[in-house]
Amino acid sequence: MAEEPLPGSPRAERPSSLEKTGERLRDRVEHARPLGAAHDDPRKQGHQGHGAHHAHGGHKGHEGHDKHAGHSAHMFRNRFWLSLALTLPILYFDMHFQEWFGYTAVQFPGVGWVQPVLSVILYFYGGWPFLEGALRELRARQPGMMTLIALAISVAFFYSLVVTFGVIEGMPLYWELATLILIMVLGHWIEMASVEGASRALEHLASLVPVSAHKLVGNRTEEVSVDALRAGDRILIRPGEQVPADGVVMDGASSVNEAFLTGESRPVPKEQGAEVVAGAVNGEGALTVEVKRTGDQTTLSQIQRLVAEAQASRSRFQNLADRAAGWLTYIAVGAGTLTFLAWLLLGFDLNFAITRTVTVLVMACPHALGLAIPLVIVNATAMSAKNGILVRNREAFERARDLKIVAFDKTGTLTExxxxxxxxxxxxxxxxxxxxxxxxxxxxxxxxxxxxxxxxxxxxxxxxxxxxxxxxxxxxxxxxxxxxxxxxxxxxxxxxxxxxxxxxxxxxxxxxxxxxxxxxxxxxxxxxxxxxxxxxxxxRGSAKEAVKRLKEAGVQPVMITGDAEAVAKTVAQELGIARYHARVLPENKARIVRELKQGGPTAFVGDGINDAPALLEADLGVAIGAGTNVAIESADLVLIEDDPLDVVRALRLSKATYSKMIQNLFWATGYNAVALPLAAGVAYAWGILLSPAVGAVFMSASTVIVAVNAVLLRRTRLA
The missing domain is CATH 3.40.1110.10 (Calcium-transporting ATPase, cytoplasmic domain N)
Known part of the structure; x- marks a missing residue:
């Protein structure tokens, strides 16, 4: 059975709305910059943390540089296991470990070269991602975690080699180099494994277009590749098939499901003269369609372009660990330089000044800092999963804590x-x-x-x-x-x-x-x-309660829909939503979200392909689990149970998670307030001088506190 709106009814303008959608999408793309343009000018890049969409070369940590270009969870996993294999013998042969644990390492000719040789391999293999990342950060003039890690491991590595070859006296720091690289690689593995895969949105969009079409040649049909279709060709679209290209119906009548584009669940009647778009699913009747647009010119391709642009240009929070690491880098370099000059001016020898400086620089990069955020994220992610919330972007916890507006798509989100x-x-x-x-x-x-x-x-x-x-x-x-x-x-x-x-x-x-x-x-x-x-x-049964709880939390609910004014008004009144936008074309959802963001941090909750650009535009994108793969892959959070109340639970969890992040960063870096001055030797006159070994105890205690504090997040009640 098919259905058409009555003339003058709220749905009577549907076909023209679709044509208008296609025209606006095409017009926008014609005037838009190329997909790669977002990467061309560093000044136009926003901050992007570890939850980046890797489809665009990885992870935008800062303006103008790509922090995790070419990196993946798989890569960090491999580097971790090999780094662990290299670290264990380094620790086994270290004099400090032998002294602390009361054993004597196996002796054989050349045993003294085991640590230096393995450390060289470990430094260049395990430490290479951080060295590369540091170069990018320094080129962008925004030092962060990569710079701090690279500084610490490089100082420890070269200092240890200089001591080993007898250039200066001292104790090599091979064990600190090894454990620092190992823990940092582990932290980045945990981090990237929790967010990888967001780039699949474009793959799912591409999968909507069939690979072949039934081209009409004279009185017969010929199956051809969709890539071979040209404007002016006539194609036959049988019941149940997807439309392969944008076109106009020349013969036949049917109803077509365009929910992927409009978000509206009702099939749209099509008869002679009506426009159809690639990716739509034909209903009960056969249609003869004249192709108008193919390939990159189709409406679906324009949505792909919008998603890609949003992924490339979406503003990001510079994540907390990077901010802390950036400040520690400046502090470490400044304190190290001051330490070196002060001891030389006080008449101490070069070896003493170098040792103090190295200790300061190595102590400035605590092991706990690399795990402070990932450990919280792992626990928060586990809690989310138990509560029906899938976390796709770890930055979501940082960005969701102070939301002022939550915009909901209507169809499939507030409604079933x-x-x-x-x-x-x-x-x-x-x-x-x-x-x-x-x-x-x-x-x-x-x-x-x-x-x-x-x-x-x-x-x-x-x-x-x-x-x-x-x-x-x-x-x-x-x-x-x-x-x-x-x-x-x-x-x-x-x-x-x-x-x-x-x-x-x-x-x-x-x-x-x-x-x-x-x-x-x-x-x-x-x-x-x-x-x-x-x-x-x-x-949805829980939608009204979700709206009520958001209001109680001081968050303004907003509804955005492509449906007619009458439909939107009826649903908004039923749910108690005062602010809504009706008849919103797909490409305008992102624009409305952008405007809403002027009133404060904004989340968008949606389920359709047409919601993908808006999900990416919002400070926090939330997808309904029953929605399309494109929406899910474009979101930061996915509500597995399709329950709008999970939005409220996600906000509560985000506040608790952010609080734990702050606490962990305090414990991971706070000890520097004591450790760095002691490492620099400010208490030398009283016989107190912090050695690298004692500093390691501080770092170990900090790591334990960070781990325990992260686990305590599980005590948060979300219901």
Missing amino acids: GKFGVRSVYTGGVAEEEALTLAAALEGRSEHPLGKAIVEEADARTLGVPDVRDFEVVAGKGVAGTVDGTRYRIGRPEWVNEGGLSLPPELQRGLDEAEGRGESVIAMMDEGRVLALFALADKV
Whole structure:
């Protein structure tokens, strides 16, 4: 069964809206910069933390440089295990470890070279990602975690080699070099493994277009590659098939599912002259379409372009660990330089000054700093999963803590994306009898509106009679014979086309239903209209409670939908949402989110492909788990249970997580307030001088505190 809006009804402008969508998308792309342009000018790059979309070369940590270009969780995993294999013998042969644990290492000729040789391999293999990252940060003039790590391991490495070759006296720091590299590689492995895969959004978009099409050549069809289609070609789209290219219907009538583009769950009627877009799914009738746009010119490709642009240009928070590391880098270099000059000016020898400086520089990069954030993220992610929330971007916890606005897509998010019977208007028959007849006719239909009627009859446990001579009338509805009487059920326009008219009571019902933006189906026999069924998308059971709790938390709920004003107003009033935007075209959702962000940090919750740019534009993107893969891959958080209340739980968890991040960074770096001055020798006059070994105890204690504090996050109650 197919359905079309009545002239002048809230849905009557649907085809022109689609054409307008395609035109605006194409116009935007024609005037947009190339996909790579976002990377060309460092001044235009926003901050991006570890949750970056790796489809664009990795991870934008700062303006103008790509912090994790070419990096992956798999790479860090491999480097961790080999680094561990190199670290164990370095620790085994270290004099400090032998002294602390009371053992004597195996002795053999050349044993003294085991640590230096393994350290050289470890420095260049395990430490290479940090050395590369430091160069990028320094070129961008924004030192962060990579610079601090590279500084610490380089100082420890070269100092140890100089001592080993007897250039200066001292104790080599091979064990500190090894453990520092090992823990930092582990931290980055944990971190990247928790967020990798966000680049799949574009892959899912590409998968929507079929690989072949049925091209009409004369009186026959020929299966050709979609890439071979050209403007002007005519193609046949059979029932159930996806549209391979944008075009105009030349022959046939059907209903087409365009939810991927519009977000609206109702199929859109198509007949001669109507536009169809690539990726849409054809319904019950065959369509002959003349191709108008192919390849990069299709509307779907424009959405791909919008998603790619949003991924490339989306502003990012510079993550907390990087900010702390940046400051520690400046402090370490400044303190190290001051230490070196001070001891020389005080008349101490060069060896003493160098030793003090090296100790300061190495102590400035605590092992705990590399694990402070990843350990919290791992625990937060585990908690999220138990509560039906999948974390795709670790920055979500930093960005969600102070949200002021949460914008919801309507269809599939606040509503279920499936129709339900809201009202039944009858003329001359009982309501249950009308439902019984309608369910009998729609029982063999695949149309979602028809299914809603069948489900309503099932819910009322009504007995449904058999239907004979069932017939699908493309573009109109279905017909069949029940108990010897011929009935038709379909779009209201079919009433006039059949020479019938609506009685006054049904006309009032039609006006009332359309005033609420509901879809209407008419049922009639050969001589009169028997009933009208008003159907609407079902509001999710928990949506109203979620809106209420957001308001209580001081967060403003906003609804954004491509549906008509009447539909949007009805749903907004039912949920208690004061601010809403109706008739929003796909490419304008991101623009509205951008405008909302001027009022404070904004989250967007959606489920459709058309929501992907808005999910990326928002400070926090939340996807409904039952939505499209593209929406899920573009989001920071995914609500597995499709429950809007999980948005509230996610906000609570984000606040608790951010608090733990701050606490861990304090413990991971706070000891420097004591350790660095002692390492520099400020208490030397009182016989207190912090050696690297004692500094290691401080670092170990800091690491333990950070780990325990991260585990305590699990005590947070989200319900």
